[in-house]
Amino acid sequence: MKVNYKLSLVPTTILILLAVWVLMSSFAQTGEWFQRSIELRGGTLVTVTTDTSVSVGEVKDMLSESLGEVSVKETRGITGNGLIIQADSGVDPDQIIDSLKSVGVNVIEYSAQTIGPALGESFWSQAQLAIVFAFVMMGIIVFLIFRTPVPSGAVILCAVSDIIITLGALQVFGIELSLAGLAALLMLIGYSVDSDIMLTTRILRGTEDFMDRMKKAFKTGLTMSATTIAALVALLVAGVSPVLSQIAIVLLIGLLTDLCLTWLQNATLLRWHMERKGVA
Numbered sequence: 001m002k003v004n005y006k007l008s009l010v011p012t013t014i015l016i017l018l019a020v021w022v023l024m025s026s027f028a029q030t031g032e033w034f035q036r037s038i039e040l041r042g043g044t045l046v047t048v049t050t051d052t053s054v055s056v057g058e059v060k061d062m063l064s065e066s067l068g069e070v071s072v073k074e075t076r077g078i079t080g081n082g083l084i085i086q087a088d089s090g091v092d093p094d095q096i097i098d099s100l101k102s103v104g105v106n107v108i109e110y111s112a113q114t115i116g117p118a119l120g121e122s123f124w125s126q127a128q129l130a131i132v133f134a135f136v137m138m139g140i141i142v143f144l145i146f147r148t149p150v151p152s153g154a155v156i157l158c159a160v161s162d163i164i165i166t167l168g169a170l171q172v173f174g175i176e177l178s179l180a181g182l183a184a185l186l187m188l189i190g191y192s193v194d195s196d197i198m199l200t201t202r203i204l205r206g207t208e209d210f211m212d213r214m215k216k217a218f219k220t221g222l223t224m225s226a227t228t229i230a231a232l233v234a235l236l237v238a239g240v241s242p243v244l245s246q247i248a249i250v251l252l253i254g255l256l257t258d259l260c261l262t263w264l265q266n267a268t269l270l271r272w273h274m275e276r277k278g279v280a
Helices: 005-030 056-067 093-102 117-146 149-172 179-205 210-238 242-277
Strands: 043-050 071-077 080-087 107-115
Touching: 005 149, 005 242, 043 093, 056 071, 056 080, 056 093, 080 093, 093 107, 117 149, 117 179, 149 179, 149 242, 179 210, 179 242, 210 242
Parallel strands: none
Antiparallel strands: 043 080, 043 107, 071 080
């Protein structure tokens, strides 16, 4: 029995709906669509390097008793173990370090930054403008390249879906969106559009049979994505920098999502478009 290829849209549609539900649930509970780091809302961030593994729960409970609500995360990599501690902007970083030393945490080195709420909101406003501007320019260029609504719309839809699903996944995994994460999202728009334009160009302008064009495009696209994913995994495992790790996590989630969206959603829409034109 021949399976309807349009069923390929079902899994991607479910992913998009789940991501939207997660983001809407977060907004209903907290007033924010997703968690933002102190860089985008203000606060104090202390990054500590230590030579031993520590109990994140115990450190959080201890700091919360004296400093109020704090967030504590452990990092591990080839360069050693560490802690990332976030607190309100009124908390002195030296208080955090003294508290850690008082419970036996061997602080080898640390870095601290404090961002006021007003500056954090300013960063967030500018970041939103950057993403909107990136999407507008991307849409204009895509329409100029293909000059037809369905293929152009499919490319834009794929990029938008990729961002929505990635943000939903970050919320599910409890990963806060930082300035580094926003930079990764902008990079992700480029990666998504790049693979979709390659696929669309091969399908619309190729001379072989439709499935032959699809197979060649899939081989090229998979190679592009696999090499990038391998590099990001290596960067994440090395753990050389919390900033680079944040970028790697966002891009990894986004690229894995983009594989589904490109070869299930976009490819299906292109095939449907070609069939309507009678050339597939």
